Amino acid sequence: xxxxxxxxxxxxxxxxxxxxxxxxxxxxxxxxxxxxxxxxxxxxxxxxxxxxxxxxxxxxxxxxxxxxxxxxxxxxxxxxxxxxxxxxxxxxxxxxxxxxxxxxxxxxxxxxxxxxxxxxxxxxxxxxxxxxxxxxxxxxxxxxxxxxxxxxxxxxxxxxxxxxxxxxxxxxxxxxxxxxxxxxxxxxxxxxxxxxxxxxxxxxxxxxxxxxx
Amino acid sequence: xxxxxxxxxxxxxxxxxxxxxxxxxxxxxxxxxxxxxxxxxxxxxxxxxxxxxxxxxxxxxxxxxxxxxxxxxxxxxxxxxxxxxxxxxxxxxxxxxxxxxxxxxxxxxxxxxxxxxxxxxxxxxxxxxxxxxxxxxxxxxxxxxxxxxxxxxxxxxxxxxxxxxxxxxxxxxxxxxxxxxxxxxxxxxxxxxxxxxxxxxxxxxxxxxxxxx
Amino acid sequence: xxxxxxxxxxxxxxxxxxxxxxxxxxxxxxxxxxxxxxxxxxxxxxxxxxxxxxxxxxxxxxxxxxxxxxxxxxxxxxxxxxxxxxxxxxxxxxxxxxxxxxxxxxxxxxxxxxxxxxxxxxxxxxxxxxxxxxxxxxxxxxxxxxxxxxxxxxxxxxxxxxxxxxxxxxxxxxxxxxxxxxxxxxxxxxxxxxxxxxxxxxxxxxxxxxxxx
Amino acid sequence: xxxxxxxxxxxxxxxxxxxxxxxxxxxxxxxxxxxxxxxxxxxxxxxxxxxxxxxxxxxxxxxxxxxxxxxxxxxxxxxxxxxxxxxxxxxxxxxxxxxxxxxxxxxxxxxxxxxxxxxxxxxxxxxxxxxxxxxxxxxxxxxxxxxxxxxxxxxxxxxxxxxxxxxxxxxxxxxxxxxxxxxxxxxxxxxxxxxxxxxxxxxxxxxxxxxxx
DNA sequence: CATGAATGAGAGTTCATTCAT
DNA sequence: CATGAATGAACTCTCATTCAT
Numbered sequence: 001x002x003x004x005x006x007x008x009x010x011x012x013x014x015x016x017x018x019x020x021x022x023x024x025x026x027x028x029x030x031x032x033x034x035x036x037x038x039x040x041x042x043x044x045x046x047x048x049x050x051x052x053x054x055x056x057x058x059x060x061x062x063x064x065x066x067x068x069x070x071x072x073x074x075x076x077x078x079x080x081x082x083x084x085x086x087x088x089x090x091x092x093x094x095x096x097x098x099x100x101x102x103x104x105x106x107x108x109x110x111x112x113x114x115x116x117x118x119x120x121x122x123x124x125x126x127x128x129x130x131x132x133x134x135x136x137x138x139x140x141x142x143x144x145x146x147x148x149x150x151x152x153x154x155x156x157x158x159x160x161x162x163x164x165x166x167x168x169x170x171x172x173x174x175x176x177x178x179x180x181x182x183x184x185x186x187x188x189x190x191x192x193x194x195x196x197x198x199x200x201x202x203x204x205x206x207x208x209x210x211x212x213x
Numbered sequence: 214x215x216x217x218x219x220x221x222x223x224x225x226x227x228x229x230x231x232x233x234x235x236x237x238x239x240x241x242x243x244x245x246x247x248x249x250x251x252x253x254x255x256x257x258x259x260x261x262x263x264x265x266x267x268x269x270x271x272x273x274x275x276x277x278x279x280x281x282x283x284x285x286x287x288x289x290x291x292x293x294x295x296x297x298x299x300x301x302x303x304x305x306x307x308x309x310x311x312x313x314x315x316x317x318x319x320x321x322x323x324x325x326x327x328x329x330x331x332x333x334x335x336x337x338x339x340x341x342x343x344x345x346x347x348x349x350x351x352x353x354x355x356x357x358x359x360x361x362x363x364x365x366x367x368x369x370x371x372x373x374x375x376x377x378x379x380x381x382x383x384x385x386x387x388x389x390x391x392x393x394x395x396x397x398x399x400x401x402x403x404x405x406x407x408x409x410x411x412x413x414x415x416x417x418x419x420x421x422x423x424x425x426x
Numbered sequence: 427x428x429x430x431x432x433x434x435x436x437x438x439x440x441x442x443x444x445x446x447x448x449x450x451x452x453x454x455x456x457x458x459x460x461x462x463x464x465x466x467x468x469x470x471x472x473x474x475x476x477x478x479x480x481x482x483x484x485x486x487x488x489x490x491x492x493x494x495x496x497x498x499x500x501x502x503x504x505x506x507x508x509x510x511x512x513x514x515x516x517x518x519x520x521x522x523x524x525x526x527x528x529x530x531x532x533x534x535x536x537x538x539x540x541x542x543x544x545x546x547x548x549x550x551x552x553x554x555x556x557x558x559x560x561x562x563x564x565x566x567x568x569x570x571x572x573x574x575x576x577x578x579x580x581x582x583x584x585x586x587x588x589x590x591x592x593x594x595x596x597x598x599x600x601x602x603x604x605x606x607x608x609x610x611x612x613x614x615x616x617x618x619x620x621x622x623x624x625x626x627x628x629x630x631x632x633x634x635x636x637x638x639x
Numbered sequence: 640x641x642x643x644x645x646x647x648x649x650x651x652x653x654x655x656x657x658x659x660x661x662x663x664x665x666x667x668x669x670x671x672x673x674x675x676x677x678x679x680x681x682x683x684x685x686x687x688x689x690x691x692x693x694x695x696x697x698x699x700x701x702x703x704x705x706x707x708x709x710x711x712x713x714x715x716x717x718x719x720x721x722x723x724x725x726x727x728x729x730x731x732x733x734x735x736x737x738x739x740x741x742x743x744x745x746x747x748x749x750x751x752x753x754x755x756x757x758x759x760x761x762x763x764x765x766x767x768x769x770x771x772x773x774x775x776x777x778x779x780x781x782x783x784x785x786x787x788x789x790x791x792x793x794x795x796x797x798x799x800x801x802x803x804x805x806x807x808x809x810x811x812x813x814x815x816x817x818x819x820x821x822x823x824x825x826x827x828x829x830x831x832x833x834x835x836x837x838x839x840x841x842x843x844x845x846x847x848x849x850x851x852x
Numbered sequence: 853c854a855t856g857a858a859t860g861a862g863a864g865t866t867c868a869t870t871c872a873t
Numbered sequence: 874c875a876t877g878a879a880t881g882a883a884c885t886c887t888c889a890t891t892c893a894t
Contacts, residue, residue, distance in 0.1 A: 025853085041256070046887085046888065047889060057855060059854080059890080059891075060853070060854050153422075163420075163424045165416075166416075166417070170410060173398060174391055174413075178387055192383075200379065204384065205422055206421045206422060207376075207423060208420035208421035209384060210376070238878075259862085260863080260864060271864080272866075272881070275865065275867095276878060277878085281864070449856085449857095469680070472883080472884065482858065482859085483858075484885080487886095493885075554683055587849065589846075591842075593839055596836060596839050599821070600843055603821065607817075610816075618809075626806055626809050630810065630844070631847060631848060633846075634844060635810060637799055638851075664874085685866085685868085686868060695876090696876060696877075697868080697869090698875080698878090701869065702875070
């Protein structure tokens with residue numbers, strides 16, 4: 001379905017980061033880049049804007065990172081791996097599908113609070129970035145997330161906790177979209193706590209919006 | 214909250230299209246552009262790509278359109294105004310909040326089938342485009358859509374049809390995201406009919422995913 | 427009278443130069459641009475030609491300047507302000523209108539020698555450039571120059587030094603055109619010294635070409 | 640002295656006009672083009688602007704003219720040949736150098752009234768256009784004009800009418816510039832008659848601006 | 853670590869011109 | 874005579890990236 005463009009707009013350079021171990025300056029720069037990528041988009045953000053925000057010249061960024069993509073890469077990896085582990089832990093610790101589902105939602109909103117920028121980038125730029133080999137792991141991560149959620153949904157259906165007439169894949173998408181898309185309007189510094197949203201969403205999701213008679 | 218970027222990367226040119234009344238060729242070109250903007254993103258699509266797909270040279274596009282933005286503009290206006298009217302009609306014809314809500318969802322998925330590309334662009338590029346005066350109407354349209362949905366939700370709560378403990382704004386966002394975000398995976402030519410998705414989503418939305426005891 | 431063309435062919439970009447303080451390279455590039463603008467015209471000179479002459483790529487110019495217009499802007503400002511001050515000084519130091527006039531002519535030809543390119547650009551491109559806000563100061567400068575000269579002429583008429591039957595405005599234009607237009611043929615490196623021309627012109631201007639009987 | 644650029648920005652096409660005999664429509668179009676070339680400059684005027692002003696599409700102009708240059712060519716030739724003849728006649732009819740000079744000035748200002756646009760183009764665009772073979776006649780015409788004026792000046796000096804200490808070439812340039820440059824500010828429809836200006840200029844030129852004691 | 857000058861590819865856009873209808 | 878669609882070359886400008894200092 002996706003038009004896969006061969007190789008363009010991304011340097012041919014294999015990959016790799018200049019120094020894996022991160023100095024503090026590095027982390028600062030990464031945070032700045034993440035914020036800009038998240039709010040303006042990866043393509044719409046220039047390395048000069050990142051450098052400006054950091055108070056250095058654009059060329060100087062290349063002392064810390066190989067390329068603009070390396071920054072996105074590092075930001076995304078820094079979010080995906082912990083998130084993967086967090087989901088696994090939820091699955092291990094949950095006793096039944098319903099609490100598992102609720103915990104997955106809660107964990108997701110917690111991530112929204114802590115990794116707002118990274119999630120926005122993952123959400124908005126995956127399609128574009130995944131065109132390039134280097135970012136192949138994005139699709140893999142998305143698939144693993146899907147397996148995580150659908151397993152819970154299927155278990156729930158089997159145990160009669162979730163309604164049997166639901167299409168699991170469709171339901172998964174429903175949930176995923178509703179959770180991750182909040183990144184577009186959720187403000188970690190705003191007055192609406194992630195937990196509050198999570199609880200509301202869990203209720204709508206489980207019981208629907210209609211008042212039972 | 215949003216970082217508002219001043220003015221760049223979009224020509225200051227007031228607006229206006231070369232010819233408002235559309236020839237047939239024009240419509241073809243617009244469809245090509247819409248498809249590309251939708252699948253690759255506005256920034257990631259070059260006018261040369263659009264022209265290539267149309268079998269002409271990039272410069273020739275400018276016989277029909279003022280600029281790349283003009284194309285996006287025309288595509289978006291062509292979707293928003295009819296959509297607005299469709300929502301209004303739903304509101305006029307619906308007898309009670311619950312059917313109103315269901316109809317709004319159905320109408321939205323119908324739009325997804327007919328205006329897939331335009332909706333994707335509206336969804337993905339609004340944030341970027343709305344920075345520019347010319348696209349101010351995007352925010353206005355979004356606001357009007359919000360009013361439409363929240364009115365139905367509030368009416369429903371007042372009449373006791375929808376649960377009273379729901380935050381209306383949050384619920385609206387929930388619904389909006391779930392509906393529009395489907396644009397990312399929904400394939401109008403695929404085997405999953407928009408109506409099927411709509412019905413499933415309406416059920417989840419209204420009754421939740423949990424099997425009542 | 428003048429057809430005022432709205433806004434095109436000049437970027438809307440407010441103004442501003444990349445760095446106000448000038449490095450040495452900057453000055454070299456500016457000199458090259460000035461020479462080309464002067465001999466070929468602003469529109470007829472491409473940034474590639476400027477870059478070629480400087481031995482760099484056209485894109486590299488944008489490390490130093492915001493735009494082609496920025497270069498013209500800087501060239502013109504670098505000439506107008508000193509010129510304004512020079513005229514003021516002539517006025518302050520002159521004891522009578524006749525020597526004032528002669529000194530103004532001399533100062534103008536001296537400028538021709540030092541700022542040949544800038545004057546040519548001011549002369550030839552003002553009409554075109556002044557269409558754009560950014561170059562509004564060109565008209566202001568022209569007006570101030572006019573006031574300078576007409577004041578001297580009026581003083582001279584009042585004191586009976588200059589003939590009373592002369593239309594001051596017309597006479598001013600006469601002088602201005604004759605002085606500045608020399609830019610079209612005057613060659614600073616040629617054998618004709620600016621001073622020689624100035625003296626001849628002063629004589630013609632003051633006493634006419636007719637041999638008194 | 641002039642940098643002569645080989646061949647660019649002017650079609651290689653030999654020359655020639657589509658139809659020598661001029662229809663009326665043709666004359667109208669030419670007048671429109673002349674006005675635009677004069678006020679905006681040759682390069683700054685697009686064929687589309689000419690066509691717009693004429694109420695047709697740009698491509699339609701090519702039914703009447705070979706190229707944009709052909710228009711300039713025709714406009715310039717239409718002015719130069721009559722002007723040449725007019726100068727010749729002045730020379731034939733004048734009885735002495737002083738009246739000859741005065742008549743040349745008067746004739747020039749009369750031309751300014753009738754051929755304002757053409758003169759402006761001749762004045763402003765000669766340098767640019769003369770780069771191209773096709774417009775070689777511009778230099779020839781300029782040379783002939785120069786010979787006309789300098790002959791009168793030399794005759795006058797020989798006969799003791801004009802001051803002997805004047806450099807003839809310099810004086811010629813002085814006069815030419817002062818006369819032709821008026822094209823920049825002279826408005827044929829304004830309240831200042833060409834004759835008035837001519838008389839003032841003749842007086843300044845002959846007797847100077849200084850009040851004789 | 854950072855600067856500052858440069859590269860090189862490609863972007864959007866303009867415009868004179870052509871030509872079938 | 875004019876239209877409308879297209880060409881093709883050139884233009885100004887952007888931006889990720891490199892590298893000597």
